[in-house]
Amino acid sequence: MKVTETHYIFPPRAEHCIPRNEVQPYFDLGWKAQIKYNDTRLLIKYLPNEKVELWNRHGMRVSYTPPDTLIAQLNSLRDKLDITDLTILDGGLLDSKHQAIKDQIVVWDILVQNGEHLLGTTYEERFSRIRAIGAGSHPYTPNHKRHPTLDIGISLTTDVFCPRWYDHTQYQQIWEIVQIANAPFPTPVFEGCVLKDPTGQLQIGFKVKNNTSWQVKSRVTTGRHQF
Numbered sequence: 001m002k003v004t005e006t007h008y009i010f011p012p013r014a015e016h017c018i019p020r021n022e023v024q025p026y027f028d029l030g031w032k033a034q035i036k037y038n039d040t041r042l043l044i045k046y047l048p049n050e051k052v053e054l055w056n057r058h059g060m061r062v063s064y065t066p067p068d069t070l071i072a073q074l075n076s077l078r079d080k081l082d083i084t085d086l087t088i089l090d091g092g093l094l095d096s097k098h099q100a101i102k103d104q105i106v107v108w109d110i111l112v113q114n115g116e117h118l119l120g121t122t123y124e125e126r127f128s129r130i131r132a133i134g135a136g137s138h139p140y141t142p143n144h145k146r147h148p149t150l151d152i153g154i155s156l157t158t159d160v161f162c163p164r165w166y167d168h169t170q171y172q173q174i175w176e177i178v179q180i181a182n183a184p185f186p187t188p189v190f191e192g193c194v195l196k197d198p199t200g201q202l203q204i205g206f207k208v209k210n211n212t213s214w215q216v217k218s219r220v221t222t223g224r225h226q227f
Contacts, residue, residue: 001117001204003086008059009111011043011090012202012211014194020175020218026195027168034163035152035174036191036217037106039092040064044074044107046087054093057208064095070103073157080133080156081110088112089130100142100181100189105160106153111205123214124198130162146184150177166193178220192219 003009023033041057052074054062066074077083090109094101110118110126118126134154138161141149153161166174174193181189200214 001119002115003088003112003117004115005047005086008055009043009088009117010059010205010208010210011041011057011111012109012205012215013057013209014196014215014217015209015212016216018216018218020192023171023195023218024168026197026216027171029197030199031195031197033166033171033174033193033195034108035177036194036219037092037094037152038097038188038191039094039106040096042091042093042105043111044089044091044105046078046083046089048085050075062093064093067103070105070159073160074105076157077133077160081113081129083114085114086112087114098185098187098189100144100185101140103159107156107160107162111202117204118202119204120201122198123196123200123202126202127162127198130156134162140181140189142181142184144184147180150181152177152181152190182220188220188222190220192217194218 043055045053045055052071056062088111089107090111091105091107094104107130110129134156136155137151138153138155139149140152153163155161178190178192194215194217197214203211
């Protein structure tokens with residue numbers, strides 16, 4: 001399906017929540033997990049004129065001015081991802097939600113590639129393109145020095161990264177990272193995990209709730225939610 005610059009594609013959304021100790025049935029089905037960061041949902045829109053725009057999940061431009069270095073890093077992904085026309089990446093901005101991390105962007109998915117809404121492709125097909133351009137661990141080094149550097153993903157550039165896949169044998173590693181990162185603060189740096197079906201196929205994203213069938217989330221307990 002062709003997409004133009006006037007179309008807004010809402011990002012896939014994990015609507016269902018489950019307790020962290022009730023995930024095994026999903027792993028039995030072949031699902032995998034990723035860290036859920038405390039971020040502002042972000043659509044990274046690459047325009048043909050070399051411009052990059054940042055939009056939120058409500059169809060509005062984000063109220064954030066990225067430093068020139070971050071824009072340059074996003075533009076450096078054009079060649080690596082073969083971006084030649086309108087392309088939309090699904091990701092998150094780690095900046096305004098927590099004092100611990102600033103000016104970092106995580107990329108989860110490719111929703112539109114060179115004007116084509118990638119309907120019917122599996123999440124693994126799209127995510128593998130992102131992982132393939134990464135190199136090495138992406139570090140979270142806290143300024144407070146109360147815990148060591150944590151590996152929170154795969155570096156795409158200095159300040160842009162993608163998450164790692166965790167299978168059932170590695171699942172507890174996510175919660176160890178979350179617990180260590182969150183311990184010095186009253187509010188979470190990382191919120192838990194999202195489980196995704198790698199074979200889940202992208203469906204049209206013209207409304208807020210979309211693509212809910214192939215992902216679920218499990219979050220740390222806060223005043224807002226139990227899981």
